[in-house]
Amino acid sequence: GAVVSQHPSRVICKSGTSVKIECRSLDFQATTMFWYRQFPKQSLMLMATSNEGSKATYEQGVEKDKFLINHASLTLSTLTVTSAHPEDSSFYICSAQRYSYNEQFFGPGTRLTVL
Amino acid sequence: KQEVTQIPAALSVPEGENLVLNCSFTDSAIYNLQWFRQDPGKGLTSLLLIQSSQREQTSGRLNASLDKSSGRSTLYIAASQPGDSATYLCAPTGSGNTGKLIFGQGTTLQVKP
Numbered sequence: 433g434a435v436v437s438q439h440p441s442r443v444i445c446k447s448g449t450s451v452k453i454e455c456r457s458l459d460f461q462a463t464t465m466f467w468y469r470q471f472p473k474q475s476l477m478l479m480a481t482s483n484e485g486s487k488a489t490y491e492q493g494v495e496k497d498k499f500l501i502n503h504a505s506l507t508l509s510t511l512t513v514t515s516a517h518p519e520d521s522s523f524y525i526c527s528a529q530r531y532s533y534n535e536q537f538f539g540p541g542t543r544l545t546v547l
Numbered sequence: 548k549q550e551v552t553q554i555p556a557a558l559s560v561p562e563g564e565n566l567v568l569n570c571s572f573t574d575s576a577i578y579n580l581q582w583f584r585q586d587p588g589k590g591l592t593s594l595l596l597i598q599s600s601q602r603e604q605t606s607g608r609l610n611a612s613l614d615k616s617s618g619r620s621t622l623y624i625a626a627s628q629p630g631d632s633a634t635y636l637c638a639p640t641g642s643g644n645t646g647k648l649i650f651g652q653g654t655t656l657q658v659k660p
Contacts, residue, residue: 438590466646466647466648475636476591476636477650481646481647527648529646534598534646535579535581536581536646536648537593538590538591538593540590
């Protein structure tokens with residue numbers, strides 16, 4: 433149990449386009465999901481906290497208009513990178529928190545490359 | 548602001564050795580602490596979760612301890628195997644029950660056959 437999926441696993445896009453990444457908890461309900469980004473050989477940096485049915489809470493320095501987060505159901509959160517630029521190229525990972533367990537389970541990540 | 552330090556940054560050992568990975572954090576008001584494993588280019592696999600009221604957790608060859616008051620946690624790996632080669636990440640929560648995890652830089656482990 434406690435499986436989290438992400439789609440797509442890898443995406444290459446042109447500068448200026450928008451990319452949507454999906455994060456799904458497959459076998460449990462997640463009231464809270466988190467989005468992280470990871471640069472090569474660095475640790476994970478929390479971008480935002482996504483709560484079902486409410487607006488996401490962004491960490492300091494993360495542009496909410498650039499990284500749009502929607503948590504429409506207890507099993508799905510989406511991250512849209514709008515008007516992507518090469519500096520947005522990174523590894524994006526989501527996690528889902530299983531209600532009342534406070535344990536987070538991570539997705540396999542999405543590798544975004546902006547040309 | 549919670550800050551997490553992991554020592555050593557990298558470790559290379561022969562197969563069969565027992566080893567200890569260290570994690571320290573600055574804010575002891577944590578809700579829990581998780582240890583994760585990350586393989587290159589992959590997501591994170593949760594290894595152990597220690598609640599703030601607990602002293603240790605065990606899963607197979609892994610044992611994690613927590614000393615909240617001193618801001619330290621250790622991950623003990625017994626009888627290491629080449630398949631254990633990965634980066635190990637320690638992540639305590641921030642203050643309060645927000646669920647936010649604060650990650651250290653990780654310890655990259657290589658177990659040689």
